[in-house]
Amino acid sequence: MDVAELPLDARLVAVLKERGVRRLFPPQAEAVKAGVFDGRSVLLCTATASGKSLLAEAAAVKTALEGRMALYAVPLKALAHEKLLHFSYYGKLAKVGISTGDFESDDKRLHEYDVVVVTYEKLDSLLRHRPSWLGSVGLIVVDEIHYLGDPRRGPVLESIIAKVRHLGLRAQFVGLSATVGNAAEVAQWMGARLVASSWRPVPLREGVYFGGSIHFPDGTRRPVRAGGDAEVALAVDALADGGQALVFTSSRSSTVRLAGAIAKAIAAHPARLIDVGEAGELAEEVLRASSSKIIGRELAELVARGVAFHNAGLELEVRRLVEEGFRRGVIKVVVSTTTLAAGVNLPARRVVVAEYERYDPVVGREEIPVLEYKQMAGRAGRPGLDPFGEAVIVARGRNEVGYLMERYVLGQVENVKSHILSGPSLRAHALGAVGGGYAKSIDELADFFSNTLGFHQLRTGLKSALLRSKVEDAVDQLVEWGFLERDGDYVYATELGRQVARLYLDPETAARYIALIKSLRRGATAAYLYMVLTAPDFPRVRRGRMDKHLAEEVLSALDVEEDEEFEDVVKTAAMLRAWIEEVDEDEIFERFEVAPGDLRVYVDLFEWLGNAAAKLAGIVGRGEHGRGLEVVTARVVHGVKEELLELVTALRGVGRVRARVLYNFGFRTLRDVARASVREIASLPGFGEKLAESVIVQARQLVTRGQ
Numbered sequence: 001m002d003v004a005e006l007p008l009d010a011r012l013v014a015v016l017k018e019r020g021v022r023r024l025f026p027p028q029a030e031a032v033k034a035g036v037f038d039g040r041s042v043l044l045c046t047a048t049a050s051g052k053s054l055l056a057e058a059a060a061v062k063t064a065l066e067g068r069m070a071l072y073a074v075p076l077k078a079l080a081h082e083k084l085l086h087f088s089y090y091g092k093l094a095k096v097g098i099s100t101g102d103f104e105s106d107d108k109r110l111h112e113y114d115v116v117v118v119t120y121e122k123l124d125s126l127l128r129h130r131p132s133w134l135g136s137v138g139l140i141v142v143d144e145i146h147y148l149g150d151p152r153r154g155p156v157l158e159s160i161i162a163k164v165r166h167l168g169l170r171a172q173f174v175g176l177s178a179t180v181g182n183a184a185e186v187a188q189w190m191g192a193r194l195v196a197s198s199w200r201p202v203p204l205r206e207g208v209y210f211g212g213s214i215h216f217p218d219g220t221r222r223p224v225r226a227g228g229d230a231e232v233a234l235a236v237d238a239l240a241d242g243g244q245a246l247v248f249t250s251s252r253s254s255t256v257r258l259a260g261a262i263a264k265a266i267a268a269h270p271a272r273l274i275d276v277g278e279a280g281e282l283a284e285e286v287l288r289a290s291s292s293k294i295i296g297r298e299l300a301e302l303v304a305r306g307v308a309f310h311n312a313g314l315e316l317e318v319r320r321l322v323e324e325g326f327r328r329g330v331i332k333v334v335v336s337t338t339t340l341a342a343g344v345n346l347p348a349r350r351v352v353v354a355e356y357e358r359y360d361p362v363v364g365r366e367e368i369p370v371l372e373y374k375q376m377a378g379r380a381g382r383p384g385l386d387p388f389g390e391a392v393i394v395a396r397g398r399n400e401v402g403y404l405m406e407r408y409v410l411g412q413v414e415n416v417k418s419h420i421l422s423g424p425s426l427r428a429h430a431l432g433a434v435g436g437g438y439a440k441s442i443d444e445l446a447d448f449f450s451n452t453l454g455f456h457q458l459r460t461g462l463k464s465a466l467l468r469s470k471v472e473d474a475v476d477q478l479v480e481w482g483f484l485e486r487d488g489d490y491v492y493a494t495e496l497g498r499q500v501a502r503l504y505l506d507p508e509t510a511a512r513y514i515a516l517i518k519s520l521r522r523g524a525t526a527a528y529l530y531m532v533l534t535a536p537d538f539p540r541v542r543r544g545r546m547d548k549h550l551a552e553e554v555l556s557a558l559d560v561e562e563d564e565e566f567e568d569v570v571k572t573a574a575m576l577r578a579w580i581e582e583v584d585e586d587e588i589f590e591r592f593e594v595a596p597g598d599l600r601v602y603v604d605l606f607e608w609l610g611n612a613a614a615k616l617a618g619i620v621g622r623g624e625h626g627r628g629l630e631v632v633t634a635r636v637v638h639g640v641k642e643e644l645l646e647l648v649t650a651l652r653g654v655g656r657v658r659a660r661v662l663y664n665f666g667f668r669t670l671r672d673v674a675r676a677s678v679r680e681i682a683s684l685p686g687f688g689e690k691l692a693e694s695v696i697v698q699a700r701q702l703v704t705r706g707q
Helices: 010-018 026-034 052-065 077-090 108-112 120-129 132-136 145-149 153-167 183-190 230-240 252-268 276-289 293-303 316-327 338-343 370-377 398-409 423-435 442-449 463-481 495-502 507-519 525-533 548-557 564-580 585-592 596-619 623-638 642-650 656-664 670-675 678-682 689-706
Strands: 042-046 069-074 096-099 115-119 137-142 172-177 193-197 204-210 213-215 221-223 245-249 307-310 333-337 350-353 357-360 364-367 389-394 484-487 490-493
Touching: 010 052, 010 077, 026 042, 026 052, 026 193, 042 052, 042 183, 052 069, 052 077, 052 115, 052 137, 052 172, 069 077, 069 120, 077 096, 077 115, 077 316, 096 108, 108 132, 115 120, 120 153, 120 423, 120 495, 132 137, 137 153, 145 153, 145 172, 153 423, 153 442, 172 183, 183 193, 204 230, 204 398, 230 245, 230 252, 230 333, 230 350, 230 389, 245 252, 252 293, 252 307, 252 333, 276 293, 276 316, 293 307, 293 316, 293 585, 307 316, 316 333, 316 596, 350 370, 370 389, 370 398, 389 398, 423 442, 423 463, 423 490, 423 495, 423 507, 442 463, 463 484, 463 507, 490 495, 495 507, 495 596, 507 525, 507 596, 525 548, 525 564, 525 596, 525 623, 548 564, 564 585, 564 596, 564 623, 585 596, 596 623, 623 642, 642 656, 642 670, 642 689, 670 689, 678 689
Parallel strands: 042 172, 042 193, 069 115, 069 137, 096 115, 137 172, 204 389, 245 333, 245 350, 307 333, 350 389
Antiparallel strands: 204 213, 213 221, 357 364, 484 490
16 A cells, blocks of 8 residues: 555655655555544554554544644653654644653643643543543554553553543544454454554564574574574674674663673674774763763773663663664664563564563562563564564573473463452542542442453453442442542542542552551651652662661651561662762662662652652641651752752752752852852853853842742
8 A cells, every 4th residue: 555545634645755654564554444544443463563653653643633632642651752752753744742740730731732642641640630622632542552461550541441431532542562462352342443463574583592593483493603601692693694683681780791791792703793983972972971970881881882781770861872872773782671671662683582581579580471572572673674583582401492482482472451450450440430520429430440341351240240349349448548438329539539539649558648647746857758658659679788777767757567668668768868868879879779760760759659648748637747748859859958959949950969069159049049140150060151141040030039
């Protein structure tokens, strides 16, 4: 199918042609016939690089050109920002925005945009607030829809679809994924036409590596012409053959270790496999972008040799440099953690899955799902560059070859299974439904949840009765926590319950926060940190011993039990206290094994949950603790002592380091900065004339307004 034949605005067709799209791939043509451009809901389950995203983008812009809004939902913030870049191609045709946080807001400004890229949670939050512009939404794209099977994000997706149906929005749904085992069942639940295809623009060969050869399902073998450990040999062999390699491993430490081993092997190879000049320039950029000298130096040294590690410890800007360097071919090998596979959109000649097991703190060692393996394998083969792609999983013993071949190479992707009717998920989304005005009784709640995949998958003739029983149990618990009131069959959200729903808080977390707030004997930074960090959303710091002094501060202010969880939360609180006492990021990394990327996760979560806890404190009549929580949250967001808050919160371009410089040189308030000369500020470390001018102008404007 030629793009000129598509039922699209000529301007949109012109943009597609500018992007090099002349003819559609077979799965794309099938999706067009299924009605993706005619307003019909479609589920596209097609291979990686088969053009799903391009069709969804074009459908979104088409919707905008027809005068309606399009929402493009993704599971991760990093993917949202990547998608925003993709939409830049259509800048002259549609105004594109992004919204990934601030769950308390209905984001009235979003009506100004034609296309809005959102995370799943943000879209669900918007639907709870029901902004006036929802009626103008004509298309909702759900990328990576296999996340329906994720225990945390899956229920959010189901809730979104249930709300859209309840509101009667005449919106087209387009779901995208390469890996859904029960695609027909999911499509039926969505009310969508299914387009399923294994066609790829680059042929894919999958195999198992053992004993110096890749074993393929047809019985053939391919010798690997490089020595060393399996991952090193497979990566270097791919480079020697003119390709690039993407290596997935289970732990962050393994990404660094393997990247170093591969870089060493590349340097020892008789052929010149990288462009030293370009790699050196990129290494300098990486070094400048990293706030951690330790990690930045370690990564830059590898990038200079054509290799990089990629894990959650890296800041987003550093990850972006690595990814762009790989796409440009400057970096030849990237070693990434398996958990970041969903966020790494990097095709490579060869994908190496180094480990099929990983460690889970709850269950111990566990095998990765077939779905996850197929997600990684699908990245093999660069369209337009590679004649084929290879995905190789590594066997550690001869007896593993057959097992890995059957389980992963020839295995079927698992079915997507709903989690929304489990206790915690059902309580959270029941409160959201009542608080958002979607249901006012047990019957209406049951009707709401009958629109979910969870209800669709109940295998019993009494499933309506079972659903009602589950809903009643959830309501009873919410009543006990004080978030709902019940009068017979009718249910009402209390003011506290409405606030919990508005803040997008898990009810159990909110109940814990309220209990801790009420037990506070006095305000204390340590207690506020501890309280907010009790939410299960936060990863736990495991390194080192518990800070006994901090533990004593917590215990003197709060009634809590000294158990294993207490120790883990105190360790985490000690890390954040170091951060707000302005300890250097490298020292935090060395003491707690928390890298800049990890720290950003803590900061973002604390900004949301700390401010939410502060609002709850106000509602339950403990306003003094609400103010204390606000201060601590602001300190965590900016990583400063309280004395710097006025400077860092008011002045753009002034972070923790520059604010400390200003303060130490006597510019301690906005008035001090407003009275300064450009020469005085420009002479300070980290300031130049342009920034000095900006800072002084900002300070003077704020002081004038304050008067």
